[in-house]
Amino acid sequence: MLVKYSLTEEQSLLVELIKRIGEEYIAPFALEWDEKESFDNRPIRALADADLFGIIVPKEYGGLGMGVFEMCLAVEWLSYYCAGVSTTYAASFLGAYPLILFGNEKQKEKYLPDIARGKKLCAFALTEPQAGSDAFGIKTTARKEGDYYVLNGVKQWITNGGLADINIVIALTDPAKGPRGASAFIVEKGDPGFSAGKKEKKLGLRSSVTTDLIFNDCKIPADRLLSREGMGFMVALKTLDYARCGAGAQALGVAQAALEVSIKHAKKRIQFGQPVYNFQAVSHTFAEMTMRLEASRALVYQVAKFIDAGAKDFSGASAMAKCFATDQAMWICERAIQMMGGYGYMRDYPVQKFFRDVKCLQIYEGTNEIQKNVIARELSKVYK
């Protein structure tokens, strides 16, 4: 890294521990998980035992009470080893943020300590077959029946589907009101009428689990409602505002790994009697990759610190961090393959995995096109 950041002692220790977990529990297995498209619980268990599921959970609920910046550091360095594992990890934060931000005292006491200890994994369910970028088009309903809500519908492409014990589900309580008729619910694994669909086959992030969530007259107690009825999209959008920096941080980790693997190769690979790095077409590509990576890192870190400093309106900022960093990482990973030539294309080497993994980062947690809509919308609020 050509740009050094001065981290606090705690932050350095955090990065050190994440790297240690990466080296021991992820690096030796990541290519195999990818190849076999298999989920391994060991790195998740290690992160739990290391208290690292508690990063964003307030101290009073047994967490570490750290901020978005520390969450980004953890996610960045985990992604350096495997973006699939970091997806499982980060998706759990996506499910935890609604509870932290909107949960009432009882809900926080019930769920946050187990989340902090990594005893319970979370998922966040908004997307549906006909409602992706057009999130307001969701069809899942939640009908109030006495002291219960009854959920019906299907959520699609949910990370940690079937694994998560705590699922935050956005459903319509009053379909007539459109987006204002949506509410957020906590659905627990094992709730009657709740099940996960088949595991999806993916291009990348193959060590993570993605499934449908199916609600078939799923009956949950009324106190599982998060915030108030009608607040569903408020909960969802605020959560995504917080979590988007995490997707940007994932991009940093993957791009860093792609840069390192490919530059080491370029310095060793001899063609025309010398390392290919000596050729300007190659070395300038690395110069460009590094500039783009460091610019992304600076933006992601700055936005994370902006949020932690107590910013109120940061939708545009977090959308920029996510969109810019993931677009750059996609470019960096593509170039990393090119700089390694045939080696980059072979599945014995990891850069092709980075390339496939990083593609999803431009799509999930709001496509980069939607991020640009958000940025443009926020921009026009400032420059009226």
Place this chain on the structure above:
Amino acid sequence: MRIIVSIKGVPKLETVKVDPETHTLRRESAELMLNPFDRSALEIAARLKEKYHAEVIAISMGPPNVIPLLREAYSICADRIILLSDRAFAGADTLATSRVLAQAIKKLAPFDLVLMGLKSADGETAQVPPETAALLGIPSITNVKDLFFEDKKIIALRETEYGLEELEAEPPIVASLYPKLDYFRPPSFKRLLEVKNRELEIWSAKDLELSIEKLGLSGSPTRVSGVFEKKFADKGEIWEGEPEELAKRLITLLKEKGFLKA
């Protein structure tokens, strides 16, 4: 329930250099890591702690550069960590080491269980656990795969070349561990932060009331009479072919050499 885990710092393999003249390890230039066998001991201690709410005390004899390893033990499962350090301990063989450990363990009585890794990755003797037990006058069970408590007794599963042996013992005992674990917990972040601000207990020869002549090099009956580099004179051969054909060839060769009766 009180469990004492004794750990050791061993040189990191990739940083080890061997003196070309004396063939001994240049320890001073090597970085230390936790003896891998002791990582198992700590993991077993952590599991027993969860199961029985035991108190875990980690001790280590060594120079102050083993402090990070004791801190690691704290962040994994230890409630208390003690460094046994004194210039007089330097150069100790297994007996002189066991004297220090036994004396420290005695000071920590009452205890139910002393756990150690089967052996150290540098010394490879596997003598310290049974020697410590002998000095303490308590039973020792070596090469333990797993152990648990049942009706106030310790049940230990011990791996032998003939199979698994189940042993029963009255606590306290010393167990040397060689489990096959599929998971070792990493340090806890919270405890890593906590241990940085904790004062470390250091016990010297004086604290342990040990007389100097029984310690370190002077208290060690083991003498290294020589170190040499093993030369492999014979060249290996690789045979390739069908298994049946290779087996026949091998039998012929063994008969020729007189290992099999013709």
